[in-house]
Amino acid sequence: xxALDELVRYDGKHVVVTGCASGIGACxxxxxxxxxARVTGLDLRAPGDGSALAEFVEVDLADPDxxxxxAAAIDGEVDALFNVAGVSSGIGxxxxxxxxxxxxxxxxxxxxIGRMPPGASITSVSSLAAWxxxxxxxxxxxxxxxxxxxxxxxxCAANPGALSDGGYRLAKEAIILYxxxxxxxxxxxxxxxxxxxxxxxxxxxLDQLRxxxxxxxxxxxxxxxxxxxxxxxxxxxxxxxxxxAASYLTGQVVSTDGGISAQRFIAQVSDVHTTQGG
Numbered sequence: 275x276x277a278l279d280e281l282v283r284y285d286g287k288h289v290v291v292t293g294c295a296s297g298i299g300a301c302x303x304x305x306x307x308x309x310x311a312r313v314t315g316l317d318l319r320a321p322g323d324g325s326a327l328a329e330f331v332e333v334d335l336a337d338p339d340x341x342x343x344x345a346a347a348i349d350g351e352v353d354a355l356f357n358v359a360g361v362s363s364g365i366g367x368x369x370x371x372x373x374x375x376x377x378x379x380x381x382x383x384x385x386x387i388g389r390m391p392p393g394a395s396i397t398s399v400s401s402l403a404a405w406x407x408x409x410x411x412x413x414x415x416x417x418x419x420x421x422x423x424x425x426x427x428x429x430c431a432a433n434p435g436a437l438s439d440g441g442y443r444l445a446k447e448a449i450i451l452y453x454x455x456x457x458x459x460x461x462x463x464x465x466x467x468x469x470x471x472x473x474x475x476x477x478x479x480l481d482q483l484r485x486x487x488x489x490x491x492x493x494x495x496x497x498x499x500x501x502x503x504x505x506x507x508x509x510x511x512x513x514x515x516x517x518x519a520a521s522y523l524t525g526q527v528v529s530t531d532g533g534i535s536a537q538r539f540i541a542q543v544s545d546v547h548t549t550q551g552g
Contacts, residue, residue: 281519284311289516290352290386292333292379293359295321297477298399301509302356303327309513314348316382317359335359335378336370338423345385352386354516357398357449362479363440369430371441376417376448377426392464397516398453399508402473402531404446405538414447418455446471450527457525466524468515473531475503497532 289306293299294315303313307326315327318334333344360375383396390396407414413436420426430437436444453467460467474497511530514520529535 276518278519281521282309282514282517284309284354284517286310287353288312288314288350289354289356290314290316290348291356291358292316292335292382294325294327294330295319297358297479298472298475298505298508298512299356299358300325301505302358302512305506305509305513306354306356309517311354316344333382335374335382338378338381341378341381342385345382348386348389350389352390353394355383355386355390355394355396356512356516357383357396358512360399360445360479363442364479364481368437368441369427372417372430372437372445372448373423373427375442375445376452377423379449380426380452381423387460387465390463390465393518394465395516395520396453396460396465396467397512398449398467398469399512400449400469400471400527401442401446402471402529402534403443404450404471404527405535406443407447407450407527410443410447411451414444414451415455417444417448418451453527454525461524466520468520468523468526468528470508470511470515471527471529471531471535472508473497473503473529473534475505475508477505497534498537499532501532503530503532 284306289311291299291303291313294303295317300321303315304326306313312328313326314329314331316331316333320330331344331347334340357379361371363371365371417426417429420429449469453469456467508530511528515523
């Protein structure tokens with residue numbers, strides 16, 4: 275039986291991390307490097323000095339040609355893929371949010387799956403914003419069920435109401451449902467797929483949200499732990515999910531939100547119990 279500290283290591287593994295230049299992605303890349311991985315990082319720009327990358331590949335997830343070029347530039351088999359790159363609805367362009375956060379992520383993932391051996395893993399970052407993914411699945415699965423970026427864009431054009439709140443919720447719900455929908459066929463090939471759903475985290479994306487909605491919007495997400503998360507503690511869960519320590523986890527979403535999802539669920543159950551006179 276392997277010791278836990280061995281199971282979380284990535285010695286001899288080739289891993290790919292999107293969003294490697296900042297925030298959670300930069301922390302994921304750094305932690306993976308410390309754990310022995312050969313890290314290929316993808317982003318719009320290269321990270322600064324001190325990164326743990328063995329290789330850097332420039333990519334624009336909003337541009338299908340750029341995604342194809344980046345996928346072709348990644349060398350060899352991929353033992354673990356970490357989809358961390360993303361933007362928030364604070365950029366003010368709902369369709370661009372969906373293109374980057376889901377359609378581009380899915381295109382890259384599908385391009386690399388054929389180069390992933392048994393035992394490989396895919397770990398993506400969703401969001402607390404996708405809290406209602408079950409209730410909205412009837413709509414969101416329409417996007418997940420599209421066959422390409424162009425098909426996804428046509429779906430968005432035909433369903434503008436699904437993007438009316440900024441596109442971020444839709445994209446992050448799609449990440450969860452995409453992982454669940456691929457768990458069976460990927461599992462048959464020995465490949466796991468999971469995601470996390472962070473709450474408010476101290477990353478550059480907060481500046482987008484603060485500019486768009488104000489500090490009071492961020493302050494409204496009060497976690498039972500009494501604080502917001504930092505990027506490193508989000509990254510550690512992502513890295514765990516991609517490791518052999520999580521070898522029997524697939525098709526899952528792990529809420530890394532400081533207890534907010536639990537708080538919401540209990541509030542809903544309590545409301546129903548009170549309404550029914552319990």
